[in-house]
Amino acid sequence: MSQSIVPATEEKQLDTSPTLTFEEYRFYKVDDEIKHELHRGQLIPIAMPTILHINICDYLVYKLQHHLAKNNLDLVVKRNWGVRTEENSSRIPDIVVCTKSLLEQVAARPGGAVLDFDETPLLLIEVVGKDRRADYILKRGEYEQANVPEYCIVDPTENRQRVRVMAFPEGDEVYSQVDYLPGEDIVSVVFPNLRLSVDEILCPPLVERLIKEEQRRLQELRQSPTTERQRADREHQRAERLAAKLRELGVDPDSV
Incomplete structure (x- = not known):
């Protein structure tokens, strides 16, 4: 009987990816267009986002920007800003909310747009992709250790749809979490007046459509003959005509 011979040892594939420090990573450039995070010195490629992933991010940016302006x-x-989380680690959250002064601080120095240890953002949002473990476990631990006040995970995965909001309870150093499900509105800890529908977040309208609707409403308001200012002008004119009529009748309108 013949017998196949199996090698006693298998050849192991060597990890040829470069090991970088945080400063080297800030200036590191790759030939392709794929973005990379840095995890303990190793470059981690970020998968290309789906259309749904992109639409969710666009919608959240639109809503957040309107809330900040209002x-x-x-x-x-x-x-796609970087956020340093460890000595030689830096993540690229889908959405970063920070102060304008931090924006100017990062813009004034060379290298990639990465917030350093002493440049803590207020809110980070990740939309779950292929690497669920990274979003739910690894990044949660890193953002918590970096003292990010609020971390939100948007999970559009079928049968797992939710928005998880994590923040520090008053006086605590460990994240607490609340899961918001379809049919509910999420409540932000950093922005308590902001209410967003989980249904709309998970299946968002196109931002382009929202902008068109907004422009249409503004145009209608400009063209409407019943604006508040016009109504006030008409009331003032009516009062002036009545006063003139009273004077013709010999009545002082101020004494009426």
């Missing part, structure tokens, strides 16, 4: 908050919302 409440006159000196904050900015950015996509």
Whole structure:
């Protein structure tokens, strides 16, 4: 009987990816267009996002920017900024909310747009992709250790749809979490007046459509003959005509 011979040892594939320090990573350039995070010195490629992933991020940026403008908050919302989480680790959240002063600080120095240890963002949002473990476990631990006040995970995965909001309870150093499910509105800890529908987050309308609707409403308001100012002008003119009529009748309108 013949018998196949199996090698006693198998050849192991060597990891040829470069090991980088945080400073080297800030200036590191790759030939392709794939973005890379840095995890303990190793470059981690980020998978190309799906259309749904992109639409969710666009919608959240749109809603956050409107909320900041409406409440006159000196904050900015950015996509694909780096956030340093460990000595030689840096993540690229889908959405970063930070102060305008931090934006200017990062813009003034050379290298990639990465927030350093002493440049803590207020809110980070990740939309779950292929690497669920990274979003739910690894990044949660890193953002918690970096003292990020609020971390949100948007999970559009079928049968697992939720928005998880993690933040520090008052006086605590460990994240607490609340899961918001379809049919509910999420409540942000950093922005308590902001309410967002889980249904709309998970299946968002196109931002382009929202902008068109907004422009249409503004145009209708400009063309409407019943604006508040016009109504006030008409009331003033009516009062002036009545006063003139009373004077013709010999009645002082101020004494009426």
